[in-house]
Amino acid sequence: MNITAQNTFTPAVLIQSGDIFDVSISGTFVATVTVQRSKDAVTWLDVDTFTAAAEKTGVSGSAWYFRIGVKTGAFTSGTVVAEIY
Template sequence: MNITAQNTFTPAVFVQAGDPFDVSVSGTFVATVTLQRSKDGTNWRDADTITSPSEWTGESGSAWWFRIGVKTGNYTSGTVTVELYA
């Protein structure tokens, strides 16, 4: 998913306890990208922030919904390409 504006997130992905998930952030951008998690898919908590391209694999300690994107006020310019796989 390409992000070129603030307040834009991927669709939520449900990750079971102990299951891995992969995150990819790429592109040329000036923005803070935020990985968020939620127990109910509605109320989101910040889990991590990224300001440059990166890739990693995480593991969910318990069952959570995850999404990644750019919060309001955290986008300046460029295109952020984000991918979240479970």
């Protein structure tokens, strides 16, 4: 998903307990990109932040929804290409 504005997030993805998932952040941007998780897809907790391209792999300890995006006030310019799978 291309992110070009603040307060924009990928759709939530449910990662089951023990599942391996990948986070991909690329593009040319000036922004702070935040990975968040939630038990109910309503209340979100910050997991990690990035200010440059990154590729990460994780394992979910229990079932969580995850999403990637740019919070309000954290976007200056460019395009963030964010994927979680």
